[in-house]
Amino acid sequence: MSKGTNRQHLYRETAAKVERIIQTRMLRPHDPVPSEAELAAMFGISRMTAKLALDLLARQGRVYRLKRRGTFLAETESARLNEDGTEIPDSAADASAGGARGDARRRIAFVLPVLDSYTSRLVSALETAARAFDSELMIRLSKDAADEEASLKQLASEVDGILLFARGRETMSPAALELRESGFPIVLIDRLFTGAAMDFVVHDSFQGMYDMVKRFIEAGHREIGFVTNPIHGVSSIDERYKGYLKALIDHEIPVQSQYILAVERVNSQTHYWEGNPEMEGFLKANRKLTAVACGDDYLAAAVYYTAVRMNKSVPEDLSLSGFSDSELAQMLPVPLTTVAQPADELARRAVQTLLDRMHGKGGKKPVTVKIKTKIIERMSLAVHTGIPRLRPEPEASGRRKLS
Template sequence: MSATIKDVAKLAGVSVATVSRVLNDLPGYSEETRAKVLNAVTELGYQPNAIARGLVNKRTQTIGVLFPSVSSAFSSEILHGIEEAAQEHGYSVVVCNTAEDGKRTMKYLQVLREKQVDGIILSSGVLKEEYYETLRKMGIPVVLVASKSEYADIPYVKVDDHQAAYDACTYLIRQGHRRIGMISGPAHDVIAGEPRIAGFRAALADHGLPVDEAPVLDGRFSFAGGCKAAEELLRQAPEVTAVFAAGDEMAIGVIYTALRLGVAVPAQLSVIGYDNLKLAEMSYPPLTTVAQPLAGMGRLAASKLLTRIETGQPEASEFVPHQVVERGTVSRRE
């Protein structure tokens, strides 16, 4: 049977109230008493119950994180930053996989409510009205990462997707490319689909290139989707000399498909990705891409959430910088 707080109090020769004060770092006891309590905790292997502890300090020292795909490299890097920040502040992280269409989101919000988490981070997905209303009723801080909110009380941390896509296309243009295609996410995706398509087309227009002649195909933000879209693009527009893929997994799908079809990268087809996942360095050739500081975004989102939990003060939304990382998949056209 697990040790209880009463067992700790008995072994240390103090009251249950004193044990509780020591464990919750509250004043009102001597260093000698503190040492007795901590020694008893160690000897008995006592594990304080987070919910019971929360009755004293009004917190469970846990935060919930919701991802549409926990297993993706994108989510993994963001989660790394979140967990680092949480651990530094003595918090634990409960991770929920809401599925690609977010169909499990309401279920997991109920789970997190029951676990009495102190705050929630939502990644990538759209903050639907039903989610917002549920979160508002929960009455706990919320921060979005790699997403955007139209609600003034919900701060977010993300890259400016329109500008980043603009810069990716501009980079290809400056390398001498004039026939450029795009493998995008879904056009109806207001978080990462539509803004990146708009940024790509804006760069073409600003540099005097015909927007209507630039093919844009949906790669569904996946390797398989990138392969399928790349094959279709190369069949429809063989004159294309460069492709902007709005996600590294899709970009690697483009490289793989080009290789399979006998199209040399970058000699015949240049490719630039988006994200700068670890996979980008592992591809062959190594992928030139637009870097999002994913781990840093996760850390910043967690820091904003924890500050809100600790102080109750509102946090501002923040765009983080991006940059083009040059590797080996873009060649210059003379």
């Protein structure tokens, strides 16, 4: 197949070619239809494209598939004929996108690894957006990367498009790339993999962190630290790191490498209050820090509890910010200033981008849509005056001294 073929319709074009094979060979009901391997060899396509083409014909009721036996011509062609016996055009048949379901609503799957406060909000927003676009949303939780791969391959034969939230992955999903290559509509949400020819809808992590550090600077802070999870090629983490650096540089504040900590223990949503020697060592080694911007709310919570154990007060001694505005941000003893990621707008644009792909819109090139973030300012950020805070001595002495 030539490189000029519109990949957005590749598997549908393959399905149309299978139809012509059925007619040319004058196949009868229950006769075998060319297999995925045969179609791949015939048309120079991938096995995944061939699979999607046969799955599409199966959903339209044209063929039926038996595990480990193959694909066969269906008994009736009613799914392809009008009441007067004339053939339904390919475009009309495709519009039903699942003929056996007997409706015109698009089915969208959302694949994600875990339900937490953020992803739960996202699920709710996606459900609302899907309804607004007259589509049906189904949810699939993936236990790990292998389960995610299996889920993507299975869902491709059950739904019309897939939204993927690939949190925790450091590399692009091979199954997602294969689906995209075959023309199946798939959009990644809130995780961008550099160099991958995919459609992405993400929050603008760079601008969010830039604005947060700028807010610290406006509040008088100049000794500003940054705590992050290891980057390892994850774009959202990398973009927040770059936003931190750019904000300092734009405001002529020297970047100090010792003020940056990449915590090797990956984001923990349940043990952020436990002792962290790495973080404690970071704060002890950088006593001049008056503010710390963190790559997510859980890291900020870990910094908060570490500071408390070191007898540092937030925000009097150390202003603090997180990222994502999870429920935790409001539950800390000192409510956390953070960067909010609006779920509603992300969901609306993600569903819209996916539907555009389903309808063949948007051209061949992959698109990246960035959603604006906003700062939610709470009690963990204080104005820095540069005046040392008076701290009481232990009760036995009764004296006060400068901290």
